[in-house]
Amino acid sequence: KQEVTQIPAALSVPEGENLVLNCSFTDSAIYNLQWFRQDPGKGLTSLLLIQSSQREQTSGRLNASLDKSSGRSTLYIAASQPGDSATYLCAVETTDSWGKFQFGAGTQVVVTP
């Protein structure tokens, strides 16, 4: 069974610093890996999706990398802002569970002004 782990569980940085969030997974047979953002009391917002054939995806200040062989993905957020404060979730879709995503526990990020 796919296990998804996110480290650290919580992170606090001053505004302007770069954020590095880590996600690891145990089964490298994946279709996709998707990063989400969750704000308190709200649903999930999709940030980036990396297909299994890709090594990275970029959107604005966000960059996500994928290393299937080592079972890792990293989300980089450049020049953090207080508005980046949220919980970031990593989710993996494996080849034997098409359409179903296994989620990590998330990294809670606080960016202080």
Added chain:
Amino acid sequence: SAVISQKPSRDICQRGTSLTIQCQVDSQVTMMFWYRQQPGQSLTLIATANQGSEATYESGFVIDKFPISRPNLTFSTLTVSNMSPEDSSIYLCSAFLAGVVNIQYFGAGTRLSVL
């Protein structure tokens, strides 16, 4: 893309009662799912809502406790039956668009508190 409307957004219920949560998607999607997020934890898949047939439940979840309907491609309901305080969670509906890239979209969730 897809926009998912989920209601109610929150509710406070008494032990032993049932609550039905509705999920409406603005486009025809391949698959719909229901997740639970218990306090301080990540998302756990409850079941896949199948159009016109019984839902497919994950280990640990049963139809008697979480009956699900999906009468068409864009609408689904989840009922939390005979509730107890342990059912207090956020329940999220998601829709899966299959294509060149498989992207999953989420509703805003229903925050349920059981007294």
